[in-house]
Amino acid sequence: MVGIVGYGAYIPRNRIKVEEIAKVWGADAPSYKRGLMLREKSVPSPDQDTITMSVEAAKSAIKRAGIDPREIGAVYVGSESHPYAVKPSGTIVAEAIGATPDCHCADFEFACKAGSEGMFVAMGLVKAGEIDYGMGIGADTSQGAPGDALEYSASAGAAAFIFGKKNVVAESQFTHSWMTDTPDFWRREHQFYPSHGGRFTGEPAYFRTINGCAKALLEKSKMKPSDFAFAVFHQPNGKFPMTVGKQLGFTEEQMNQGWLCPTLGNTYSGASPIGLTAILDIAKPGDKIFMVSYGSGAGSDGFIFEVTDRIKEVQNKAVHTRAMLDSDNRRYLDYGTYTKFRGKIKLRGE
Amino acid sequence: MSAPKYWREIPQRYRFEAARCKKCSKVLFPPRLICPACKSREFEKTRINEKGTVETFTIIRIAPTGFTDEAPYPVGIVDVGDGVRVLCQIADCDPENLKIGMKVRLEFRKIQQEGHAGVINYGYKCVPE
Amino acid sequence: MRDVAVIGVGMNKWGELWEAAIRDLLAESVLLALDDAGIDSVEAMYIGCMSSGLFTHQEHLGSIGPDYSGICPIPGMRVESACASGGAAFRAAYIHVASGMADIVMAAGVEKMTDVDGGGATFALATAADQEYEVYNGVTFPGLYAMMANHHMHKYGTTRDQLSQVAVKNHLNGSKNPLAQFRMKVTPDQVKNSVMVADPLTLLDCSPITDGSAAVILCSMDKAKELTRKRLVKIIGSGHASDTIQLAQREDISSLKSTNMAAKQALEMAGRKISDINFAEVHDCFTIAEIMVIEALGIAPQGKGGKATADGITAIDGKFPVNASGGLKSKGHPVGATGVAQIAEIVKQVRGEADEGRQVKKADIGLAQNMGGSGASSVVHILEGM
Numbered sequence: 119m120v121g122i123v124g125y126g127a128y129i130p131r132n133r134i135k136v137e138e139i140a141k142v143w144g145a146d147a148p149s150y151k152r153g154l155m156l157r158e159k160s161v162p163s164p165d166q167d168t169i170t171m172s173v174e175a176a177k178s179a180i181k182r183a184g185i186d187p188r189e190i191g192a193v194y195v196g197s198e199s200h201p202y203a204v205k206p207s208g209t210i211v212a213e214a215i216g217a218t219p220d221c222h223c224a225d226f227e228f229a230c231k232a233g234s235e236g237m238f239v240a241m242g243l244v245k246a247g248e249i250d251y252g253m254g255i256g257a258d259t260s261q262g263a264p265g266d267a268l269e270y271s272a273s274a275g276a277a278a279f280i281f282g283k284k285n286v287v288a289e290s291q292f293t294h295s296w297m298t299d300t301p302d303f304w305r306r307e308h309q310f311y312p313s314h315g316g317r318f319t320g321e322p323a324y325f326r327t328i329n330g331c332a333k334a335l336l337e338k339s340k341m342k343p344s345d346f347a348f349a350v351f352h353q354p355n356g357k358f359p360m361t362v363g364k365q366l367g368f369t370e371e372q373m374n375q376g377w378l379c380p381t382l383g384n385t386y387s388g389a390s391p392i393g394l395t396a397i398l399d400i401a402k403p404g405d406k407i408f409m410v411s412y413g414s415g416a417g418s419d420g421f422i423f424e425v426t427d428r429i430k431e432v433q434n435k436a437v438h439t440r441a442m443l444d445s446d447n448r449r450y451l452d453y454g455t456y457t458k459f460r461g462k463i464k465l466r467g468e
Numbered sequence: 469m470s471a472p473k474y475w476r477e478i479p480q481r482y483r484f485e486a487a488r489c490k491k492c493s494k495v496l497f498p499p500r501l502i503c504p505a506c507k508s509r510e511f512e513k514t515r516i517n518e519k520g521t522v523e524t525f526t527i528i529r530i531a532p533t534g535f536t537d538e539a540p541y542p543v544g545i546v547d548v549g550d551g552v553r554v555l556c557q558i559a560d561c562d563p564e565n566l567k568i569g570m571k572v573r574l575e576f577r578k579i580q581q582e583g584h585a586g587v588i589n590y591g592y593k594c595v596p597e
Numbered sequence: 598m599r600d601v602a603v604i605g606v607g608m609n610k611w612g613e614l615w616e617a618a619i620r621d622l623l624a625e626s627v628l629l630a631l632d633d634a635g636i637d638s639v640e641a642m643y644i645g646c647m648s649s650g651l652f653t654h655q656e657h658l659g660s661i662g663p664d665y666s667g668i669c670p671i672p673g674m675r676v677e678s679a680c681a682s683g684g685a686a687f688r689a690a691y692i693h694v695a696s697g698m699a700d701i702v703m704a705a706g707v708e709k710m711t712d713v714d715g716g717g718a719t720f721a722l723a724t725a726a727d728q729e730y731e732v733y734n735g736v737t738f739p740g741l742y743a744m745m746a747n748h749h750m751h752k753y754g755t756t757r758d759q760l761s762q763v764a765v766k767n768h769l770n771g772s773k774n775p776l777a778q779f780r781m782k783v784t785p786d787q788v789k790n791s792v793m794v795a796d797p798l799t800l801l802d803c804s805p806i807t808d809g810s811a812a813v814i815l816c817s818m819d820k821a822k823e824l825t826r827k828r829l830v831k832i833i834g835s836g837h838a839s840d841t842i843q844l845a846q847r848e849d850i851s852s853l854k855s856t857n858m859a860a861k862q863a864l865e866m867a868g869r870k871i872s873d874i875n876f877a878e879v880h881d882c883f884t885i886a887e888i889m890v891i892e893a894l895g896i897a898p899q900g901k902g903g904k905a906t907a908d909g910i911t912a913i914d915g916k917f918p919v920n921a922s923g924g925l926k927s928k929g930h931p932v933g934a935t936g937v938a939q940i941a942e943i944v945k946q947v948r949g950e951a952d953e954g955r956q957v958k959k960a961d962i963g964l965a966q967n968m969g970g971s972g973a974s975s976v977v978h979i980l981e982g983m
Contacts, residue, residue, distance in 0.1 A: 131560050163559065163560070164537065164538060164578075165538070165557075165559060165577040165578045165579070165593065166577065166578065167578055167588075169578075169588075169590065170575075170576050170577050170578055170590065173576040174575060174576060201588055202588070210482075210590060213478060213482055213483075214482040214483065214576055214590070216483055447560060447596065449560075449562070458537075465537075473729075477729050477733075498729070498730070523748065523850065524744045524745070524747045524748040524751070524850055524851075525744060525747060526740050526743035526744045526746075526747060526795045526796050526797075526798075527793075527795065527796040528735065528736065528737060528740050528795050529792075529793050529794060529795060529796070530737070530739070530792075530794045530795070531735065531737070532716070532719050532720065532723065532732075532735065532737055533716040533719070533720065534735075535735040538735070541735065543734065543735065543736045543740055543744070544744070545744055545844065545845045545850065553845040553846065554730070554845055555730060555731050555734055555736060555843070555844065555845045556734050557734055557735055568747070568748075568751050579733065579734065579735070580735075589733070591733065591734065593734075
């Protein structure tokens with residue numbers, strides 16, 4: 119049996135509301151909130167980045183796994199906001215958690231599915247017997263151009279998963295990856311903000327890809343939507359995952375626990391992975407979980423997990439995801455502070 | 469920040485590695501060559517605790533170069549037990565909630581970055597528990 | 598160890614001295630001291646200077662000192678202990694003469710801080726703290742002392758107003774000192790309401806950035822009796838102690854153990870108690886520092902330094918005048934010069950040569966306390982008029 123042995127997430131404390139962004143750009147806040155099914159999003163402090171959030175998520179995963187970090191044979195951080203263009207985020211994360219030096223490391227990128235890729239590869243190496251434990255992390259401090267639709271949702275967060283064969287809490291039963299060349303959303307080198315194809319990012323990109331992956335996964339596993347206790351899809355806004363889930367035959371009840379976007383925003387490489395951690399926080403032994411990520415460009419990684427008896431022993435060993443999302447320590451920012459935190463103000467020398 | 473100067477302190481800044489004197493059990497952070505308490509030169513590896521209490525603090529309003537964009541920010545001295553205190557910034561805490569005696573834990577954060585081309589400096593800050 | 602006296606002192610006007618390069622700045626006070634002593638030269642020169650390298654990119658003051666004072670080939674040596682550099686230079690000169698190695702030695706101090714901008718000065722000053730465990734995390738010197746202040750206020754109930762009273766007193770004294778950098782008087786409200794630097798310390802709680810120098814000449818007592826026509830001032834006690842560089846590693850965050858130990862050494866050597874001392878020049882780099890120092894010296898009980906200040910004990914006409922010169926606050930703080938200027942002030946007071954309005958009435962025995970960083974090193978000297 120191969121599967122998740124430890125998991126953890128990290129969500130920063132700052133938030134900004136849709137109204138606060140809309141007021142600056144003269145947009146109609148209620149229609150954005152309805153259209154995107156999104157109320158507010160997380161904002162990283164200036165001292166937080168993909169690496170710092172990954173470290174904290176990874177430490178929670180290690181607490182739940184109960185292993186010596188030196189046993190981790192691979193650390194993969196997937197993000198579209200790696201702090202360095204050359205120098206893997208994974209080296210710093212691995213050093214901080216104590217997994218070095220006998221550890222494989224590479225950074226992953228594939229728009230919003232870079233996190234699930236890291237999970238996919240870590241899991242595969244464990245299954246092949248190359249390593250005992252592998253960690254896949256999805257983390258981002260994503261950027262949306264000022265005034266653009268993406269600015270309402272681009273947020274920050276991280277989720278980390280340790281895969282292994284011993285003390286599994288959620289068995290990885292089936293995986294499938296589905297990928298085409300679909301230029302719906304991209305960022306050229308040296309550009310600060312990404313570009314996207316507007317409505318082209320919907321049906322021909324997000325929906326086609328997730329449907330393609332999900333259907334293949336269901337066929338491969340010979341399962342149907344009603345077999346699952348939970349489902350989580352990539353959540354760039356609140357609406358898309360609910361729509362695609364229902365298209366596939368899943369219900370709101372199955373999707374609610376992992377549906378964090380309305381108050382978290384789109385954490386890009388963290389999106390479906392963080393949703394998965396929220397599900398694992400309350401899952402019961404025997405529950406089956408259906409997860410399909412999506413990364414523009416475009417591709418989806420699908421996973422079917424079955425929760426084991428051991429889940430109860432680890433859930434409370436680290437902070438729960440929704441506890442961070444709904445924390446009393448949340449701080450709401452005004453747009454000026456938000457732009458300063460996100461480095462959107464042109465400083466002297468730039 | 470010179471690369472070797474940064475790299476040398478990584479075990480302390482990332483993993484809180486310390487030394488415990490084999491003779492008198494004093495915990496030294498950072499580790500040293502000689503125990504100031506009993507003059508022994510033998511140590512075993514240990515780590516400082518990641519939770520503690522704030523013993524004193526201030527709010528830096530006029531900041532040094534490299535930190536000016538973050539001012540004002542709180543800095544405190546935290547008692548982490550085992551006779552060790554560390555100085556660090558206090559993050560995720562509104563100024564009116566700062567109190568001597570508040571419980572905190574150490575968290576991995578970015579400390580500084582040298583413009584757009586330098587090495588990014590990571591380390592620890594404390595956050596309210 | 599033979600007896601040593603101070604036979605000459607010199608100090609220039611302190612401030613932002615744009616026209617003065619460090620070489621002439623140092624020479625100015627050296628010459629004033631030589632003139633005051635009525636001699637042409639000395640046998641060796643110790644120069645207290647925290648960092649001519651970082652401030653002016655000029656090292657090797659061991660050559661520049663004698664060179665620009667016109668007295669090569671005498672040996673010169675820079676002495677560094679952060680803000681205690683001047684006091685440490687004086688101690689080195691004292692040991693040099695007391696040991697019999699030479700009869701007449703100069704202790705000078707200089708700092709030229711305005712060739713760099715504010716950021717550059719802050720950077721250089723921060724090298725007195727722990728670079729990897731304090732400065733790395735974004736703390737400043739006002740920040741370190743502010744944490745000591747908050748600790749002191751929490752532990753003993755020291756108040757914002759008591760901090761202000763230190764500044765008020767020292768500016769009052771400094772207003773009568775023509776050599777001081779800042780000669781304006783200040784009110785408690787002005788101190789409290791000036792811009793906040795690191796809570797609770799405001800701009801007026803902090804000593805300034807200053808260019809300046811000072812020099813004193815030490816002489817074996819036998820020779821001093823031949824040379825000087827002024828009241829002889831004898832060094833009767835000398836003490837020097839270190840403490841951890843990190844504030845977080847001190848035994849008690851708001852006590853100055855190194856000052857306490859240096860003072861004990863000096864008093865024991867002098868065979869005196871603190872109550873035998875008439876007045877002192879102390880290291881008020883920040884108002885809270887003076888409060889902690891007078892506790893460490895035993896002028897006020899532990900925790901009661903604020904109250905003693907507010908009660909006027911350390912006023913010019915109080916029971917134990919402290920910083921009749923104006924202190925670092927008003928006089929200025931050219932780092933390496935401060936410790937030497939304190940000695941010069943004590944000598945002038947003992948001789949009865951202080952400016953009108955700030956002459957300590959009974960000034961027979963004075964104590965100088967100079968301190969480095971956040972209290973990581975302290976030097977204390979006691980001088981008595983013969």
